[in-house]
Amino acid sequence: MTERDIAAAPDTSRLTPVELRTYRAALRGEVLPDDEPGLASLLARDILFPNTHEPGTYVPAPSRYLETQLTDAVLKALTGVTAALAAVPAHVRELEAEQQRYHYSPSPVGTLLLRTVPEVNAETIRTIQSAESEILTAQPGHRKPQVLKGALPRDLQAAQRGVTVRTIYRTNGRSNPTQRDWVATMTRAGAQVRTLGEDFLRLIIVDRKHAFFEVYGDDGTVQPAAAWYTQDRGVCAVLAAHFWQQWERADPWLPGETDSGAAKDDGDTKTTKIQRTIVRGIVAGKSHRQIGENLGLSERTVTAQVSKLREALGLETVPQLTFWWATSPERLLP
Incomplete structure (x- = not known):
């Protein structure tokens, strides 16, 4: 039984409007044709019985019997729903296996x-x-x-x-x-x-x-x-x-x-805080202009600071400066 089947299943605990109309006609003793709407289901559920003395008319089941009949109908429907619910986990595992078979990997977005x-x-x-x-x-x-x-x-x-x-x-x-x-x-x-x-x-x-x-x-x-x-x-x-x-x-x-x-900024370091920030920018691949924009300095000021640091360290090129920086404990200073 599918979810659609469950949703579409009739409510067997009560008569439908069509069945109720036919049931009332039977109570009035009317002669009903075999194809009277709702008659077949009322007979199948033993809610009406053919009147053997008056063909074409029908007699109702006793009220105490009606309760048993309607309850049994509901229990049968519940049995089907219960079986369908019990089958859900196994069916989900089957679908998961199909996903794995086709290497499907969901990518939740949000x-x-x-x-x-x-x-x-x-x-x-x-x-x-x-x-x-x-x-x-x-x-x-x-x-x-x-x-x-x-x-x-x-x-x-x-x-x-x-x-x-x-x-x-x-x-x-x-x-x-x-x-x-x-x-x-x-x-x-x-x-x-x-x-x-x-x-x-x-x-x-x-x-x-x-x-x-x-x-x-x-x-x-x-x-x-x-x-x-x-x-x-x-x-x-x-x-x-x-x-x-x-x-x-x-x-x-x-x-x-x-x-x-770590180096201690005790006044004996070779770099200033601004120079360390500039060197970190150089190591990160930024140009002097980009470093200056980040620090609010002109490109000329950044270049001057780099030259000043190289001179203090006795280095001629920027690659030499970056190599020195990679091994210097001053890189650990803020």
């Missing part, structure tokens, strides 16, 4: 705005707990100790069940004791962590099927309590590509490593 911190937390926890292969996380902001401690069991469980976990933090997070503890525990479980000394997009990507990312207001400011959640495979792919760009530029935070290897 983006949901999570407006509050509880909404964001509930959805991210649910998604991370169901992760099957990969969790990519970029956290540019300061994470409160209670947040890190609360997330550790969930993140650790994911890593221990074989999920690849990669996380990017800001460089200044290396001086956060709670963050160092999180990194030490997670890296021992196989997770990989890197740090980046510049702003980047906050996001979480799970299995390339789910993504959470920042919400920006009309004025361009980040809405800290909210997040976009999407299952659009195209959006997830773009965000994953963005993550990998940041990952390649970030510095590994090795197991057991603290902030002891």
Whole structure:
């Protein structure tokens, strides 16, 4: 019995208007032709019986018998519906097998705005707990100790069940004791962590099927309590590509490593903060003009800063400068 059959099945617990009209005619003793509308069903259900003394007329079943007949009819219908319901799971499995046979993979499309911190937390926890292969996380902001401690069991469980976990933090997070503890525990479980000394997009990507990312207001400011959640495979792919760009530029935070290897801005450094920002832009492939636009400086000022830094380091070319930067602890400064 299909869903359409169930919907179209007559209500056998009561007479139809046609049957009721014929039933009343029989009660009045009228002679009814064999093809009288509704007569055949009334006879089949033993609601009317032929009057053997007066051919063409019919007598009704006793009222106590009517209740039994109508109840039995309903029970038969319910039996059919119950059997149909019981068959649904097996039929669904058959359809799933057909999908697998033809390598069909649904791609849910849609983006949901999570407006509050509880909404964001509930959805991210649910998604991370169901992760099957990969969790990519970029956290540019300061994470409160209670947040890190609360997330550790969930993140650790994911890593221990074989999920690849990669996380990017800001460089200044290396001086956060709670963050160092999180990194030490997670890296021992196989997770990989890197740090980046510049702003980047906050996001979480799970299995390339789910993504959470920042919400920006009309004025361009980040809405800290909210997040976009999407299952659009195209959006997830773009965000994953963005993550990998940041990952390649970030510095590994090795197991057991603290902030002891980071340079201290104690007045003895060779670079200024603006020069470090400029060099990071160069390493990212940006032109002097683009770097200047981001910093609110002229292209000439950016070029002058690069020349000044090369002179201070005794370097002749920009490639030499980028090589020095790749090995210098000053890249870990903000």
